[in-house]
Amino acid sequence: MRVACHASGHLRGLALGLALCLTQAPGVAAAMDFSDPDWPCIQRKVQNLSASLMWPAPVTRTPLSPEAKDLVETLSLRRVSLEEADAHVRAFAERNSRVDGQLLGNIFYGVFDNIAETRQRLIAGIARYSRSQIALSSRIEGARVEMAKLSREKSQDFDRIDKLEEQIDWDERIYRERSQALTYVCETPVLLEKRAYAIAQILLKHIPD
Template sequence: MRGFRAHKVALMLRSLRSRRLEARGRPTRLSALLLLAFATPALAGGPPPADEDWPCPQRRAGAISRAAIWAGPAAESRWDDDREAAALARKLASRRTPLDEADALIEAFAKQAGADKDKRLTLVFEGTLDLINGERDKVMSAIARYARGQKALAAKVREDAEKAADAQEGQGDITAPDALEQAHPDLKWDKRIFDDRAQTLTYVCESPVLLEKRAFALARVLQEKL
């Protein structure tokens, strides 16, 4: 839901533009409205977030546990010691490999894996999970960075809006279309960047989930071959 809230903030900003008339001669009120829009932690909403830097409705969870996706045996050696297993793990973990090709790749590996088939398939699983967890970790850090960026941007828009309102006080007419934004181009750009980013939040938040789904689907195919 938080993504939706961020979008709502963007919508509020847009409606602010249409309320310029109301703001005539009342710059303090305009400033107050802008403050209000950005005062709520721009990316928060719903229940209080456990983690200020986490903007997604999905809970921020640690690495995918082996036990959550695997009912097979435990690995007896390092996965990267088995070169073929490691090569397959890399291929499977890569998002460039379509999931529907995974079955054939795993099947081919299982056929030539020899007597240690189960042990080696377990190594493929270990490698795939390690690599996907690594990528997921990077994605999660990027999302946290993104959230911090949005927060900083929200603070800047708030500050600029206050300045704009101060400067406007007792001066000329700001009811002309986009007068406020024309007078303060930074504010316009920052708002636009904020809006755009807020709109992509849902998509951004889906990426760790997609990796979790991929890890689960691959583990399932590997298990079927045991």
């Protein structure tokens, strides 16, 4: 992870910036997942979600109309609140007389696919970020060892010692701020899972009797 993904300022702003960096990089739950050494979060790592656990009826996947596709994209956006999502679904149902469980089920599966893809990128990004933290920690420790060795020499290289001290201070600051930001970012996979479930409940509510 490049330092460009690190931003100064308020911690929550840093966390949001970090989340964006992680989800754009190429490529839910409650106890530390010790089975994956690259997973740094307190939240247990759940690699894949199951759409069938959120949507109770079988769905035959069929192509969606342009309007239905637009609804899928709208419901997939986290900046669209659940109240707004409900209003979009209600308006869609009022405009389309052929709305049924299969159509709304297909819309849900479209939303689920989008959320699951974003979530997978985020999980992969968190693992890469964790490895970068491990590498940074090793760099800090290596600099400390070198500085201690230089300090014991009779003819000390004060320029090098000063440079190492400055590097350690900077690296430790970055390490601490990244660790704090990661605490917020680790919540995001769980929030995405909850959103997928909430969208399913909204769509199910609008299935005609």
